[in-house]
Amino acid sequence: MSARPPFIVVLLKELRETVRDRRAMGLVLLFVLMYPMLVGGVLQQQISRATKPEKEGIELTVIGAARAPTLMTQLKQKNVTIHAADAMTEEQITALLRSQKTAAVLRLSDSYGDDYRSMRPARVELWYDSASDNGRKVGDIEHVVRSYGNTIAGARLLAHGVSPATLYPVQLQKYDTGTSASRSSAVIGTMLGMFFIPAFFFCLSTAVDSTAGERERRSLEVLLAQPASPLDLVLGKWLAAALLSIVGLTLELIIAHGVLKWLPLEEIGMSWRLSWADLAIVCVTALSLPLFAAALEIALAINAKTFKEAQTTASFAIMIPMVPVIVVPMMNLTTATWMYLVPVLSHQTLLRELAKGQSVGVLPFALTFGASLLLALLCIAFTVRRMKSDRYLMAI
Incomplete structure (x- = not known):
C-alpha cells in the first residue's frame, strides 16, 4: 500500500x-x-410594510367630514377608516400625529361647502408626519383625494358641454418592459x-x-x-x-x-x-x-x-x-x-x-x-x- x-x-x-x-x-x-x-x-x-395598509386598513382623522360626504364615501371604499373630529389647532394636530394613532389628518376649510357650490377651489389640508412609517398610507389617501377632484372637474366640464379630454391635450402612455426578475x-x-x-x-x-x-x-x-x-x-x-x-x-x-x-x-x-x-x-x-x-x-x-x-x-x-x-x-x-x-x-x-x-x-x-x-x-x-x-x- x-x-x-x-x-x-x-x-x-x-x-x-x-x-x-x-x-x-x-x-x-x-x-x-x-x-x-x-x-x-x-x-x-x-x-410587511407594503402589505400592512391593505391588511390593517388606514386610520384617518377628518376635521369637517360632514362638509364632503361623497369624499368620505370614496375614502371608505378604499379601506380607510374615518374618525370625525372637531376643530383642532396646529399644535393639537401635531400631537395627534406624533401619537401614531392616525396615519394623517384631513382638515376641510370652513368655507369648503360654499367654495364647492360656487365652483371655486375648495381647500383641503392633509397633515402628516413624514418621519413616521405611514408614507404609503398617506400616499393612498392623497391619491383618493386627487381622483375625487379630477372626477368633479370632469363632471363640471360635461355640464358646460366641454369634454374632459380638453384638459389633457397630450396623452402619455408608459410601457415598462422590465421584468420582476x-x-x-x-x-x-x-x-x-x-x-x-x-x-x-x-x-x-x-x-x-x-x-x-x-x-x-x-x-x-x-x-x-x-x-x-x-x-x-x-x-x-x-x-x-x-x-x-x-x-x-x-x-x-x-x-x-x-x-x-x-x-x-x-x-x-x-x-x-x-x-x-x-x-x-x-x-x-x-x-x-x-x-x-x-x-x-x-x-x-x-x-x-x-x-x-x-x-x-x-x-x-x-x-x-x-x-x-x-x-x-x-x-x-x-x-x-x-x-x-x-x-x-x-x-x-x-x-x-x-x-x-x-x-x-x-x-x-x-x-x-x-x-x-x-x-x-x-x-x-x-x-x-x-x-x-x-x-x-x-x-x-
Whole structure:
C-alpha cells in the first residue's frame, strides 16, 4: 500500500484540529446563517410594510367630514377608516400625529361647502408626519383625494358641454418592459455581495491558527523538521482552510437561495427566478474564491509572530474585497467585463446577471473563476518562498 503524499497528511491533520476547535466551527455556523437571515429579514420587512395598509386598513382623522360626504364615501371604499373630529389647532394636530394613532389628518376649510357650490377651489389640508412609517398610507389617501377632484372637474366640464379630454391635450402612455426578475436584481443586487464576503471569515481561524498559531506555540519547528517540503506544508494548510470555507460558502448560498425562493417577493413587484441548476453553476464557479481567501490569509499570517497579530492583520486585509462591492453599486455603473476580474465583485455581478434571467455566456464564468484562482496561486507561491527563506527559519 503506497504512502499518502505529505500534503495530504498535513491536510488531514489540520482538518482534525479544526473540527475539534469549537470556536472555528461556531464561527462557520454563525456566518452560514447570519447573512441569509439578514437579507431575508430586510426583504420581509419591506414586504410587511407594503402589505400592512391593505391588511390593517388606514386610520384617518377628518376635521369637517360632514362638509364632503361623497369624499368620505370614496375614502371608505378604499379601506380607510374615518374618525370625525372637531376643530383642532396646529399644535393639537401635531400631537395627534406624533401619537401614531392616525396615519394623517384631513382638515376641510370652513368655507369648503360654499367654495364647492360656487365652483371655486375648495381647500383641503392633509397633515402628516413624514418621519413616521405611514408614507404609503398617506400616499393612498392623497391619491383618493386627487381622483375625487379630477372626477368633479370632469363632471363640471360635461355640464358646460366641454369634454374632459380638453384638459389633457397630450396623452402619455408608459410601457415598462422590465421584468420582476430585473427589478429584483436591481434592488437585491447590492445585497448579493454579502453572500460571498463570509468566504474570508470561514477560513480565518484555521488559516491563522495553522500558521501564526503554530509559530507561537513552537510546533511549526516540528513540522519543518519532518520529511516534507515547505510546498507540502503550505498546500496542506491551504487546502484545509479552503475546504472549510468552501463548505461554509456552499451551505450559505443554498440557504440564501432557499430564503429568497420562499419569500413572497411578488408582493413588492419582484421575484427570484434563479434556478437550482443556476445556483449549482454559481457554487462551482465560486470554488476559487475560498481558495483565494485561504491563500491570502495564510500569506499574511505566515509573517506574524503571534496569533493575535496575524488575526488583526488578516482582519484588516479582508476588508479590501468589500470596498468594490459597496462602491460600484453606488456609482450605478453598467456591467462591464473588468468587473469579472475583481474577486467578490465578480461573483456579485455574475449572480446579479443570472438573477435577471439573462444569458451571460462562458467568459464571465471563466474570468470569475480564473481571476480568484490566479491570485490564490500567487499568494501560495509567496508563502512557499517565504517559508524557504533563511530569515524566516531563523526567526522561528
